[in-house]
Amino acid sequence: MADEEKTQAAPAADEGPKLTAREIDKMNVPKLKEAALAYKGRISGVHGMDKAQLARALKEINGIPLQEPKRASKIDRTAVKQKIKNLKKARAQHVESKNGLQLGRVRKRIKALKRRLVRSA
Numbered sequence: 001m002a003d004e005e006k007t008q009a010a011p012a013a014d015e016g017p018k019l020t021a022r023e024i025d026k027m028n029v030p031k032l033k034e035a036a037l038a039y040k041g042r043i044s045g046v047h048g049m050d051k052a053q054l055a056r057a058l059k060e061i062n063g064i065p066l067q068e069p070k071r072a073s074k075i076d077r078t079a080v081k082q083k084i085k086n087l088k089k090a091r092a093q094h095v096e097s098k099n100g101l102q103l104g105r106v107r108k109r110i111k112a113l114k115r116r117l118v119r120s121a
Contacts, residue, residue, distance in 0.1 A: 016040070021064045024055050032058065075120050084113050 016039035027035065032054040036046045043057045059066055087110045094103040 016042070016061070019058060019062050021059060024058050024062075024064070027055075029054065075116065077117060077120065080113055080117055084110055084117075087113070 017035060019035065024032070024035075029051050032051060033046050033049075035058060036043045036049075036054055039061060042061060046054070049057070056066065087106050091103065091106045091110065094106060
């Protein structure tokens with residue numbers, strides 16, 4: 001009878017720790033590897049994984065839905081980069097013609113477009 005209780009308790013110990021998404025995200029790589037190894041064979045190749053792969057595997061085992069990162073905005077990055085390139089050509093022309101007013105406007109526009117790219121990344 002005592003042997004039956006031990007065999008029933010053993011699978012629960014093999015499952016590994018129950019972790020939340022927040023705990024997994026806050027762990028460093030050695031802690032993630034330790035947690036993954038606690039699942040005893042349910043995660044293979046633990047030592048060759050990086051942090052993102054370990055976190056993903058642990059979330060899958062714990063039944064945590066995987067959320068893909070959302071883009072901040074849906075701007076056309078290639079079009080914005082092309083605008084910056086064209087404005088840089090215009091800037092060079094204004095420097096040669098010594099047109100300070102237009103030069104200032106073009107520089108501000110370039111700076112604004114660059115900020116837009118950074119914020120959308």
